[in-house]
Amino acid sequence: MKRLSAIPFDTFLLAVAATVALAALVPAHGEAADAVSDAAKAAIALLFFLYGTRLSPEQAWHGVRQWRLHLLVLATTFVIFPILGLAARTLVPAVLTIDLYNGLLFLCLVPSTVQSSIAFTSIARGHVSAAIVSASLSNILGVVLTPLLVVLLMKTSGVPRVDGTAVRDIMVQLLLPFAAGQLARPWLAGTVARYAALLKVVDRGSILLVVYTAFSMGVVKGIWASVDVWRLVLVTVVAAMLLALVLTTTTVIGRLARLDRGDAVVLLFCGSKKSLASGLPMALVLFPAATVGLTMLPLMIFHQIQLVVCAVIASRLGRRAEPDAASVPTPEAGE
Numbered sequence: 001m002k003r004l005s006a007i008p009f010d011t012f013l014l015a016v017a018a019t020v021a022l023a024a025l026v027p028a029h030g031e032a033a034d035a036v037s038d039a040a041k042a043a044i045a046l047l048f049f050l051y052g053t054r055l056s057p058e059q060a061w062h063g064v065r066q067w068r069l070h071l072l073v074l075a076t077t078f079v080i081f082p083i084l085g086l087a088a089r090t091l092v093p094a095v096l097t098i099d100l101y102n103g104l105l106f107l108c109l110v111p112s113t114v115q116s117s118i119a120f121t122s123i124a125r126g127h128v129s130a131a132i133v134s135a136s137l138s139n140i141l142g143v144v145l146t147p148l149l150v151v152l153l154m155k156t157s158g159v160p161r162v163d164g165t166a167v168r169d170i171m172v173q174l175l176l177p178f179a180a181g182q183l184a185r186p187w188l189a190g191t192v193a194r195y196a197a198l199l200k201v202v203d204r205g206s207i208l209l210v211v212y213t214a215f216s217m218g219v220v221k222g223i224w225a226s227v228d229v230w231r232l233v234l235v236t237v238v239a240a241m242l243l244a245l246v247l248t249t250t251t252v253i254g255r256l257a258r259l260d261r262g263d264a265v266v267l268l269f270c271g272s273k274k275s276l277a278s279g280l281p282m283a284l285v286l287f288p289a290a291t292v293g294l295t296m297l298p299l300m301i302f303h304q305i306q307l308v309v310c311a312v313i314a315s316r317l318g319r320r321a322e323p324d325a326a327s328v329p330t331p332e333a334g335e
Helices: 009-024 030-054 057-064 068-093 098-107 115-121 127-154 164-192 197-223 229-256 261-272 275-286 290-320
Strands: none
Touching: 009 197, 009 290, 030 115, 030 164, 030 197, 057 275, 068 098, 068 229, 068 261, 098 229, 098 261, 098 290, 115 127, 115 197, 115 261, 115 290, 127 261, 127 275, 229 261, 229 290, 261 290, 275 290
16 A cells, blocks of 8 residues: 555646546537637637746747757658658558558648647746747748648649648737737736746646547547547557657657757657647648548547657656756756
């Protein structure tokens, strides 16, 4: 009994598991789904506003000027991932059907997530300012790079259509609240510091809302019934192996590049993620309606695996960090 009581149970990971179970049992439909989505957007806007009030201008500038780190993140997202996707062609037809392989390749071409990458970086006590720049840059460039890579590497029936929606969403939902927080910092920084637990709650609450929304969408759309159980298991295993390979690769690259701990955390989370929010609308434009469901299945599965796995990793990294390491870069960081 003493040994059992000594096991460190992480309440956040338990909350993630409970959220997954809730989404499976009681997924959000119709107006409820819209309400959950709006709540997630509001929580994310608040999260970035609080980031803005907490980060000093010097820290924000540190994030902007980390070009070497940002290039490593972009290279992972738009070079290493596509190479791994092309290599997975050897799994057809023994493991994956051609439609499922196309979906796997497509997930390797979409940009990184923004909200969860930054929230996980904060939980792991990485450099939040650098994560904001890297994740936002990945999504802005992905508006052009993802359709271009799809045309070059895949056969599609659609013509890539690039608009400013993704850029607008990033500006309105993320960058504007962050800028507002920076402007309000002289008046609110002390208050936010005194109530630091609030930022922790918003961090984890935004992740739980994203997890619930993603799993609910999978249940409502019936993606789990679109293929037989055996194929579903195989796709899940392949997606998990892909994530493990990329997490390992980003860790190794971070060590070879001699990144400090905070920047290595940014590379780990921003480089290993793939965005369902960006991928879904692109897939609807680029692929035939008859196959888009199967094409989206690997991305849906990968997206949900990455949320759970990265929640575990971020929580453990956060616990291991020194109390004063937080997300504040040292003067030598990135030099």
